[in-house]
Amino acid sequence: YPNVPPGPPAVPILGHLFALPSTHQWKTFANWSRDYKSDILHLSVAGKSIIVLNSLQATNDLMEQRSRIYSERPRLPMINELMGWNQQSLAMGLMPYGNKWLARRKIVQQAFSKQSLMSYGSQLEKCTESLINDLFVQPSEFMAHFKRMSTTFIMSTVYGIEVKAGSGDPFIGANEAAVDGLKAAGIAGRFLVDTLPILKYVPEWFPGADFKRLAREWKENMVLAFRAPFEEAWSQFSNHTLQPCLVLNSLDELGVDNADDSDERINTVRDAAGSIYTAAVDTAVSSLATFLLAMLANPEAQKLAQIELDRLERLPLLQDDASLPYISALVKEVLRWKNVAPLAIPHCVAEEDEYRGYKIPKGATIIGNIWAICHDDAIYPDPDKFSPERFLGNNPRPDPDVAFGFGRRTCPGQHLATSMLFLCIARILAVFEISKGTKLDEFGREVDDEPSYEYSSGLAAMPLPFKCTFKPRALANEMI
Numbered sequence: 001y002p003n004v005p006p007g008p009p010a011v012p013i014l015g016h017l018f019a020l021p022s023t024h025q026w027k028t029f030a031n032w033s034r035d036y037k038s039d040i041l042h043l044s045v046a047g048k049s050i051i052v053l054n055s056l057q058a059t060n061d062l063m064e065q066r067s068r069i070y071s072e073r074p075r076l077p078m079i080n081e082l083m084g085w086n087q088q089s090l091a092m093g094l095m096p097y098g099n100k101w102l103a104r105r106k107i108v109q110q111a112f113s114k115q116s117l118m119s120y121g122s123q124l125e126k127c128t129e130s131l132i133n134d135l136f137v138q139p140s141e142f143m144a145h146f147k148r149m150s151t152t153f154i155m156s157t158v159y160g161i162e163v164k165a166g167s168g169d170p171f172i173g174a175n176e177a178a179v180d181g182l183k184a185a186g187i188a189g190r191f192l193v194d195t196l197p198i199l200k201y202v203p204e205w206f207p208g209a210d211f212k213r214l215a216r217e218w219k220e221n222m223v224l225a226f227r228a229p230f231e232e233a234w235s236q237f238s239n240h241t242l243q244p245c246l247v248l249n250s251l252d253e254l255g256v257d258n259a260d261d262s263d264e265r266i267n268t269v270r271d272a273a274g275s276i277y278t279a280a281v282d283t284a285v286s287s288l289a290t291f292l293l294a295m296l297a298n299p300e301a302q303k304l305a306q307i308e309l310d311r312l313e314r315l316p317l318l319q320d321d322a323s324l325p326y327i328s329a330l331v332k333e334v335l336r337w338k339n340v341a342p343l344a345i346p347h348c349v350a351e352e353d354e355y356r357g358y359k360i361p362k363g364a365t366i367i368g369n370i371w372a373i374c375h376d377d378a379i380y381p382d383p384d385k386f387s388p389e390r391f392l393g394n395n396p397r398p399d400p401d402v403a404f405g406f407g408r409r410t411c412p413g414q415h416l417a418t419s420m421l422f423l424c425i426a427r428i429l430a431v432f433e434i435s436k437g438t439k440l441d442e443f444g445r446e447v448d449d450e451p452s453y454e455y456s457s458g459l460a461a462m463p464l465p466f467k468c469t470f471k472p473r474a475l476a477n478e479m480i
């Protein structure tokens with residue numbers, strides 16, 4: 001590869017396949033940048049180039065300034081073809097750049113823009129009230145409550161469907177199974193078929209072809225996750241009983257006639273809705289769990305946040321953000337400190353390009369290393385420390401917008417995610433004191449159960465299980 005950016009030594013043919021770690025690649029990429037004294041790296045796997053961008057400068061110059069050519073998605077045979085994630089359109093996050101993608105993206109962007117925030121604000125407030133209630137009743141199940149809160153919100157705002165009480169809701173089960181498959185398959189190098197696409201023709205019964213069975217099962221889950229809630233909403237739409245929601249607005253706006261259900265416009269709405277559902281739930285759960293870990297790691301931040309909240313003397317509302325600067329800074333720090341999507345979703349460059357004298361080959365996978373940027377000590381000194389103060393005062397550090405990705409592919413749920421985090425965090429801290437869980441030591445004494453602060457790997461990082469105690473604060477009864 002003449003004149004491409006530097007990178008670690010490669011072996012013939014397979015390139016860096018075996019040098020790529022199977023977990024937490026973002027850290028290895030950042031270390032390689034240090035070792036090879038370059039914020040852009042070139043790797044190759046079986047003849048395909050991968051360019052890793054480890055600095056804000058490089059992601060700005062290429063993925064933002066030149067977004068016209070840096071907005072494609074690479075094709076991964078396991079996810080795209082065998083699991084069908086973009087074979088029949090469906091998930092817009094994995095769709096090729098083009099008109100179909102744009103039509104879906106417009107729907108999501110419009111529904112969750114900053115301006116439309118107030119139209120779904122009351123629903124968000126209702127869901128976070130239930131969350132607080134659930135945390136009172138069964139605090140140890142906090143992860144399940146986070147999931148329930150975000151699913152209930154998405155199902156009602158997107159599909160106009162009320163989630164069934166208890167754990168047996170069929171739509172939640174379908175979404176969970178689909179996202180689990182995507183997360184597992186999103187681990188780079190996990191499936192050899194991504195490196196050697198020819199393997200996709202191996203029959204399922206062939207020894208070692210277990211990936212084909214997994215792909216088939218995951219595909220069934222994914223189709224169900226996209227189709228099942230949409231079909232329910234569609235049948236209500238046809239009967240004129242569908243409650244106001246994204247599906248209703250979009251079908252109305254596109255002028256869809258309820259007699260005609262074979263329309264491409266219907267697929268567009270189905271895909272936009274399904275893309276939200278699969279992208280929003282786990283990201284919310286992971287970042288809320290990160291917030292709890294942050295409170296365990298830095299009790300001082302919790303105290304300062306509560307001093308600010310107590311001045312309100314009531315449960316916070318969405319429009320309180322201007323009067324709660326510490327909480328707003330805390331939300332930014334949650335997004336920066338541990339990233340839900342440390343390597344975003346890979347982009348792909350549509351044309352050959354040149355940058356700082358290096359060649360960027362056409363079709364190369366482009367990875368923006370969100371984690372490396374959010375932990376760059378030139379931008380965020382002492383990056384491993386959880387410190388909302390870095391976004392306050394006379395010299396605030398830049399907002400970590402990069403946590404939501406790059407250029408034309410940036411997360412269209414950014415405003416929704418930030419508002420959801422703001423409201424949940426403000427309300428939880430107004431009502432509860434958060435502290436470490438406990439366990440019995442070998443002498444039967446109660447001691448703190450220290451979290452590992454470790455995360456799973458894959459497309460979306462989730463904190464490994466940890467314990468946490470929620471103690472109602474003195475003001476809790478007055479506030480609710």
Ligand code: HEM
Pocket residue numbers: 092093094105108112275276277279280281283284287340341344345346347403404405406407408409410411412413414416417
């Ligand atoms: C803390 C919460 C969230 C974080 C950190 C996050 C982060 C990201 C990142 C890094 C990407 C990839 C961007 C890129 O390729 O450059 C992405 C894509 C996407 N996100 Fe989010 N996200 C969050 C919540 C949400 C929510 C609530 C929604 C629901 C509307 C959503 C919908 C999407 C969609 C549809 C895409 C694909 C965009 C495309 O390919 O055009 N996300 N998100």
